Amino acid sequence: MNQCIRFEEVTKYYGEKKIVDNVSLSIDKGELVTVLGPSGSGKTTMLKMINGIVQPDNGSIYVYDQDVAKCDIVNLRRRIGYVVQETVLFPHLDIYHNISYVPNLIGISKSKTKRRVRDLVDMLQLDKSMLKRYCDELSGGEKQRIGIARALAASPEIMLMDEPFGALDPETRAILQDELLRIWKELHMTIFFITHDVSEAEKLGSRILVMNEGVLEDKVTPVCVD
Amino acid sequence: MLGKKTLNVLIDERDFFIPLVMEHIYISSIAVMISTMLGLGLGVFISQYKYFKFPVLSLTNLIYTIPTIAMLGFLTPMTGVGNITAIIVLVIYALLPMVRNTYIGITDISNDIIEAANAMGSTKFQLLTRIKLPLALPVILTGFRNMVVMTISLAGIxxxxxxxxxxxAIYRGISTNNVQVVLVGSILIALLAFISDQILIHFLKLVKLKKYLNLKIKSSIITVFIIFIFIFNLAGKQYDISIASKLGSEQFILSEILTILIEENSDLKVKLxxxxxxxxxxIHEGMIKGQFDLYPEYTGTAWLYLLQKEYEPDHDKLQAQLEKIYNEEYGIEWISYYGFNNSYALTVRTETADKYNLQKSSDVTAIADELVFGANYDYxxxxxxxxxMADAYNLKFxxxxxxxxxxxxxALESKEIDILPIFTTDGEVLDLDVKILEDDKHFFKKYMAGNVIRKEILMKHPELRDILGKLNNTMDNEEISKLNYEVNIKKRIDRDVAREWLIKKGLIEDKK
Known part of the structure; x- marks a missing residue:
């Protein structure tokens, strides 16, 4: 009933290599699922199939009971936040226009967008003066916060995050992890979070999945570490 | 010395050069605008549909290697002469840098950026306008810069x-052997190209500083566009009658005379x-197609060369038939005759004429064996x-x-030769102490200078009949030689020489 994302016997090949092997998975609304696995295990491919950047060779993926392969993909993507490692900010846009990229695509009014960006700046504890600057003037941690702000800008119900904190120093990473948890609780989103760091997976995940050579190996509910 | 002389030419003849500069900017800007749109479009197209990349880039590359002169040769039979063909040629050459740089600029964008923009739900069009084109802009502008400079230089042809x-200016300078005019024309073209280049370099710097999102830049692009349109309107102003001229100072003088005469005696706007x-x-083609309305022509040329008729020694008869054919077949009228004959005449030094008492060409027959004859190989x-000629006058030199x-x-002055056929309207003759012998046996074919006009334009503007009729029998051989002399030897601007002559003849008012 509260099902948000569903994989049905999904298989994907890259050439001869089976990168995702007959995966079935169901994620409920409001879950923060962390996906662990070594590189090449197929976790990024899983993530990219959710918003249709990669199409499965076999099986189907459903988001809100809509078949990703058959629905209006542009519209779906606008409702899914997307954050990747080394967040790709658009180099030709200043920070304000990076954050408001999706609202601008949709055509949300300027004043509404402005308010939204201001809220996001507060939420992610960014410096307002930063808005007029460009991404090559920013530190890794700042870029990552902006990447998250950009993903949140159109108030998505789902966030796809692919090792978003992978390149950060431990201190910054810890801060951003805490902030992500806070935002997740505040906004009741469904988050699909990829990492190769076990402690990160355990800290964040309400559910932890492990991928290995394309196979979903394990389903674990986190143990409270405190 | 050269520099100062050149500067003087520029200052003295600014009324001649300024409209040319405007026209140069006009032709170049139209070509730049069209090729920018076309080049961008093609570049974007082949970056989206890679299947077409190879054929489009190969074709533009191939075209780029065709010599300009050959390109003009291909196109003029199809698109005629004038600004349109020039713009087509410029656009064709400008395509390569635009298409190539647009393609490279777009395909060089990192895949991560494209994927991120896609994942956020950009449509194809949004991806193009919000991500691809802005990111490719520095590369595109570099191509644009090359293209603009090339177009301005190439517009010289x-x-x-x-x-x-x-x-x-360059063309006229070359054909009237006036180095200063060639120099000024070339310098002005170089200057135009240089200034445009500097402006674009500045603009590129702004773009690289990522300031191009600012409204300021957007509005400056609009301003530049408006200026283009302004120049377009200015230079592209309507005209009522178009006059053509062949190559050479005599043609230039006559066509300037026509232009000034019509403009001063009517409200008609002339395009020369x-x-x-x-x-x-x-030009004859252009007249038939209605591209040109009026130009100076010679009876002999029209009869022998355009109509390919056998020569008719009785010139009155030839003229009557010529007028009839023009009238009936082409809708063109021979409206006035200047009175001079651009032909050959045997010429000797005055001392030779005095020594043998030579007046007419037939006087030479008896003493030909004492004279050395000279002519160009072709003769x-x-x-x-x-x-x-030797047969007609029974000449044995x-x-x-x-x-x-x-x-x-x-050779005549240095007595290397004693007698030669000269062109009867040559300005050079005036500097020499020579005697032109009458062609008493009418051997040399007559080339009487006149004006031909399309009947259609004559019906539309009947006042032209009176105005052009004023030129009947106003200029004899000596007079046209003098005008040619002013332009060819004294290096004066043909327009000034034409105006002076019209004032002298009382055909226009002296406004000074």
């Missing part, structure tokens, strides 16, 4: 096919195409050249020499 612009490429045949080869056409007057 536009005058070879009857278009305007500073090439007109000076030195149209393909000359006689090209000995032609059917109506040396042999025919002591010796015959063939020489460079430019050296014949020097």
């Amino acid at each position: 536009a005058s070879f096919i009857g278009a305007g612009g500073l090439g007109t 195409y000076k030195g149209v490429g393909g000359s006689t045949a090209g 000995y080869e032609r059917d109506d050249g040396f042999n025919a 002591k010796k015959t020499i063939d020489m460079e056409i430019g050296l014949r007057y020097i």
